[in-house]
Amino acid sequence: xxxxxxxxxxxxxxxxxxxxxxxxxxxxxxxxxxxxxxxxxxxxxxxxxxxxxxxxxxxxxxxxxxxxxxxxxxxxxxxxxxxxxxxxxxxxxxxxxxxxxxxxxxxxxxxxxxxxxxxxxxxxxxxxxxxxxxxxxxxxxxxxxxxxxxxxxxxxxxx
DNA sequence: TCGAAGATTCTA
DNA sequence: AGAATCTTCGAA
Numbered sequence: 001x002x003x004x005x006x007x008x009x010x011x012x013x014x015x016x017x018x019x020x021x022x023x024x025x026x027x028x029x030x031x032x033x034x035x036x037x038x039x040x041x042x043x044x045x046x047x048x049x050x051x052x053x054x055x056x057x058x059x060x061x062x063x064x065x066x067x068x069x070x071x072x073x074x075x076x077x078x079x080x081x082x083x084x085x086x087x088x089x090x091x092x093x094x095x096x097x098x099x100x101x102x103x104x105x106x107x108x109x110x111x112x113x114x115x116x117x118x119x120x121x122x123x124x125x126x127x128x129x130x131x132x133x134x135x136x137x138x139x140x141x142x143x144x145x146x147x148x149x150x151x152x153x154x155x156x157x158x159x
Numbered sequence: 160t161c162g163a164a165g166a167t168t169c170t171a
Numbered sequence: 172a173g174a175a176t177c178t179t180c181g182a183a
Contacts, residue, residue, distance in 0.1 A: 009166070018166070020179095028179060045167050046176025052166085065166055095167050137166050 001077050001101050003069030003091055004123065007149035007156040009135045011052070013061035018141030021061035032061040037113040041098075041105050048095030051103055053112055053120065067094045067136070067147070069101075070155040077102075093157040128153070 011019040013032075020029040020042070031040035032054055040052040040063050056062035069091035071078055078090045078100040091097035098104070103118065112119045129151040134142045136158060149156045 011166070020166075023180080026180070042166085043178060044165060046165095046178070047169095048167050050166060067166085093167070135166070139165090 001074030002072040003097065003101070004072055005066060005068075005120070006070050006153045007066075007068035007147070009065040009067055009148070010055075010146040011063050011065060016141055016144070018135060018138040018144075019061070021063075025061075029061070031109050032063045034058055034109065035111075037111060039107055039110050039112055039118060041103065041108040043105065044095075049098040049104055050094045051098050065094060066097065068092050068149070068156050069097050070153060071100075088154050092155045096157075 011021070011032075013019060013021045014024070016022060019032075020026075021032045025033050028042055029040070031038060032052070034054060035058050036054050036056060038054045040054055041049055042052075043049055051066045052063035053066065054063045071087060071090050075087060075090070079087075081102055082090055082096065082100045085096075089096065090100045107118045110116055110118050130148055131151045132145040133147045133149070134145060135147045
């Protein structure tokens, strides 16, 4: 299955009250302190997984939450995992895309810079416009415009 | 050891 | 608007 990333949010460490890493390293957020380019996957609200990619050098917490994808390939597999929704809504949210791609904690900490069960590649030059906004679903740190999404893409969450 | 909150989604 | 649903964290 393949999807184009169309919406992300940035999370940092001790200076970011919305981040899991705000209060230091714990069992759950340990991947955020590890090597860059690896997956940080956590379970929330008793229902959903969320997928992040670590960004900072080892020892410095930082990650990017993948909030939405545009389905590109393997649509049939995604439809099986998420029945009763339109194609546009298959991956239009952080919990939705993990379900549509079958992502769970077994993929935690995999290296997403190398080909493997889960990885990210550069699709080359694409023509699109980016926008920023406050992050979604948090109570603190809402003053930071660290949600970045592709303008006019119907697959971004909460239009 | 226990209680509260949560980087959400679906249904009424 | 509200429930579902369970893990994680921090305080007691």
